[in-house]
Amino acid sequence: MTKICFMLTSNSGIGTTTIFATHAKRNIDDLLAYFSNYYNVTANYPEDKDTVDILVIPDSFGAFINERNLPVIKVPTILFLERNFEKIKVYIDNYFLEISKNKIQIDKI
Numbered sequence: 192m193t194k195i196c197f198m199l200t201s202n203s204g205i206g207t208t209t210i211f212a213t214h215a216k217r218n219i220d221d222l223l224a225y226f227s228n229y230y231n232v233t234a235n236y237p238e239d240k241d242t243v244d245i246l247v248i249p250d251s252f253g254a255f256i257n258e259r260n261l262p263v264i265k266v267p268t269i270l271f272l273e274r275n276f277e278k279i280k281v282y283i284d285n286y287f288l289e290i291s292k293n294k295i296q297i298d299k300i
Contacts, residue, residue, distance in 0.1 A: 192231045196243040197222060198255060199234050210249050210271055218274065225276045247283060
């Protein structure tokens with residue numbers, strides 16, 4: 192199964208920053224609990240970077256080095272802040288739908 196990593200924290204060299212102003216751990220845990228019903232997920236890129244297949248990144252949130260040139264799914268940051276997991280899932284599902292459409296088109300050639 193494809194492993195998805197939610198990039199919700201950024202390391203600035205001085206410390207770690209998260210998109211959540213408060214209750215970061217709880218918000219990340221809730222997000223992972225929701226998405227684990229549908230996908231193999233993590234939010235710990237430093238620990239899991241060698242096993243991750245796709246990155247989900249809040250649009251306009253911190254820079255990072257995509258060491259493995261993994262595919263990136265950009266999602267509006269507001270959806271994370273509003274904890275709108277259903278709409279975030281639509282972005283992820285649309286990505287997989289496009290990938291499968293492209294595979295079908297390639298297979299027809």
